[in-house]
Amino acid sequence: MEKKQTWELVSIASIPLVMTLGNSMLIPVLPTIEKKLGITALQSSLIITVYSVVAIILIPIAGYLSDQYGRKVIIIPSLIIAAIGGLISGWASWQVKDPYNLIIIGRLLQGVGAAGAAPIVMPLVGDLFQDESDVSNGLGVIETSNTFGKVLSPILGAALAAMVWFMPFFAFPVFCLISILMMNFLVSTPPLSTTPPKLDAFIRSLKYICKNEGRWLYAVFAIGCICMFVLFGVLFYLSTMLEEQHNIDGIKKGIILAIPLAALCFSSFITGKAIGKEKQKMKIVTTVGLIILTIANFSVAFTKDIYVLLTAMFASGLGIGFALPSLDALVTEGIEKAQRGTVTSVYSSMRFVGVALGPPVVAVLMKASHFTLFAVITFVSLVSVLITVSFIKPSEDE
Structure with a gap:
C-alpha cells in the first residue's frame, strides 16, 4: 500500500470513528439525561433510536447518489449536516427549559448526516484498491476504526458528561470538522469509470443482482442487523444495570462498558488482516464468531453476577468482531x-436497523426478567448462526 493510500485510508477511517462517537458516546450518559430531563428509559432510548431510524430510510438514497455523482460529493455535505445536528441538540440542552423535542430534532439531523457519510465508506475503500486482499485489509481497518469509536465512546462520553451533562452533543461537531478537513485535503476519490446508468436501467441492474445474488446478500444483511441489535441492546442493558444495581457511573462505568468493545476492536483488526480474499474463510470466521456470541449470551442468562456478565460480554465482542x-x-x-454504493448502503441500513431496535427492545424486555432478556438475545444470536450456515455459500458467490 502506497503512503498516499495509507493517508487516504486513515482519513476515510475517521468517518466511521466520528459517526460511532456521535451515537455510542451517549449510551453511558442516558441515565443522567433521564434524570436531568425527567424522562423514562424508553424516551431516553429514543435519543439513540431516532438517529438510526432516519439513517435507515436515507442510507439507500445516499448510496444511490454516491454511485451517480461520486462518494466525496455526498460524504462532505453529510458531515456538515451531522455537525449542525449536534449543535442543535447541544444548544437546546444548554438554553431551552424543556429541550427533549429539540434534542430529538438535532438527533434526526445527525442521522441524516450519518446516512450520507458512514455507509459510503465501504464502497469508497472498494474503489480505491484494486487487489481484493488490499480491499479486505482496508475494510478491516474501517471496521476497527468503527469499533475503536465504540471502545472510546463510553469513556469519552462519561468524561465529557462529568464536566457538563450535555457536553457530548457539543463535542460531536468538532469531531465532524476534523473528518471534513481530512476528507477534503487528503482523499482523492477515483473518477467514475463509466457514465452512471439512468434510474430505470439502474433499477433493472439491482433487480438482476437481487435475483442472482439475493440468497447470500439477504443473509449478510440479516446477520449484520442481528450483530448490531445484540451489541447495542446489551450495552444499553449494561449501562443501566451498572448505575442502578451497582452504583457505578461516570468514567468508571465508561471503562467497564469499553471492555466488550475493546475485544470487538481487537478481533476486527485481526480478522481484516487474516481473511484476505478467501470467501470460504470469511464464512468460517463469521460462523465461529456467531457461535461464540450465542454461547456467551446463553451462559449469562442464568446469572446476574457482574463478573460472569462482563466475561460473557467480552466473548460477545470477540465474536461480533x-x-x-x-x-x-x-x-x-x-x-x-457501479452498484456497490447502493448495495453496501442497504447493508449499512440493515445494521442501523439493529442499532435502532436494540435499546428500546431491551428496555421492554428488562421489565420482564433478566432470563427473558438473555433468552431472547440467545435465540436471535442462534438464528444468525443458522442463517450463515444455510444461506452463505461462497462457492456460489465467487
Missing part, C-alpha cells in the same frame, strides 16, 4: 463497482 469484517468484505467484493 470476527463476523463484521468478513461480512463487509463479502458485500463489497461481491458486487460490481
Whole structure:
C-alpha cells in the first residue's frame, strides 16, 4: 500500500470513528439525561433510536447518489449536516427549559448526516484498491476504526458528561470538522469509470443482482442487523444495570462498558488482516464468531453476577468482531463497482436497523426478567448462526 493510500485510508477511517462517537458516546450518559430531563428509559432510548431510524430510510438514497455523482460529493455535505445536528441538540440542552423535542430534532439531523457519510465508506475503500486482499485489509481497518469509536465512546462520553451533562452533543461537531478537513485535503476519490446508468436501467441492474445474488446478500444483511441489535441492546442493558444495581457511573462505568468493545476492536483488526480474499474463510470466521456470541449470551442468562456478565460480554465482542469484517468484505467484493454504493448502503441500513431496535427492545424486555432478556438475545444470536450456515455459500458467490 502506497503512503498516499495509507493517508487516504486513515482519513476515510475517521468517518466511521466520528459517526460511532456521535451515537455510542451517549449510551453511558442516558441515565443522567433521564434524570436531568425527567424522562423514562424508553424516551431516553429514543435519543439513540431516532438517529438510526432516519439513517435507515436515507442510507439507500445516499448510496444511490454516491454511485451517480461520486462518494466525496455526498460524504462532505453529510458531515456538515451531522455537525449542525449536534449543535442543535447541544444548544437546546444548554438554553431551552424543556429541550427533549429539540434534542430529538438535532438527533434526526445527525442521522441524516450519518446516512450520507458512514455507509459510503465501504464502497469508497472498494474503489480505491484494486487487489481484493488490499480491499479486505482496508475494510478491516474501517471496521476497527468503527469499533475503536465504540471502545472510546463510553469513556469519552462519561468524561465529557462529568464536566457538563450535555457536553457530548457539543463535542460531536468538532469531531465532524476534523473528518471534513481530512476528507477534503487528503482523499482523492477515483473518477467514475463509466457514465452512471439512468434510474430505470439502474433499477433493472439491482433487480438482476437481487435475483442472482439475493440468497447470500439477504443473509449478510440479516446477520449484520442481528450483530448490531445484540451489541447495542446489551450495552444499553449494561449501562443501566451498572448505575442502578451497582452504583457505578461516570468514567468508571465508561471503562467497564469499553471492555466488550475493546475485544470487538481487537478481533476486527485481526480478522481484516487474516481473511484476505478467501470467501470460504470469511464464512468460517463469521460462523465461529456467531457461535461464540450465542454461547456467551446463553451462559449469562442464568446469572446476574457482574463478573460472569462482563466475561460473557467480552466473548460477545470477540465474536461480533470476527463476523463484521468478513461480512463487509463479502458485500463489497461481491458486487460490481457501479452498484456497490447502493448495495453496501442497504447493508449499512440493515445494521442501523439493529442499532435502532436494540435499546428500546431491551428496555421492554428488562421489565420482564433478566432470563427473558438473555433468552431472547440467545435465540436471535442462534438464528444468525443458522442463517450463515444455510444461506452463505461462497462457492456460489465467487
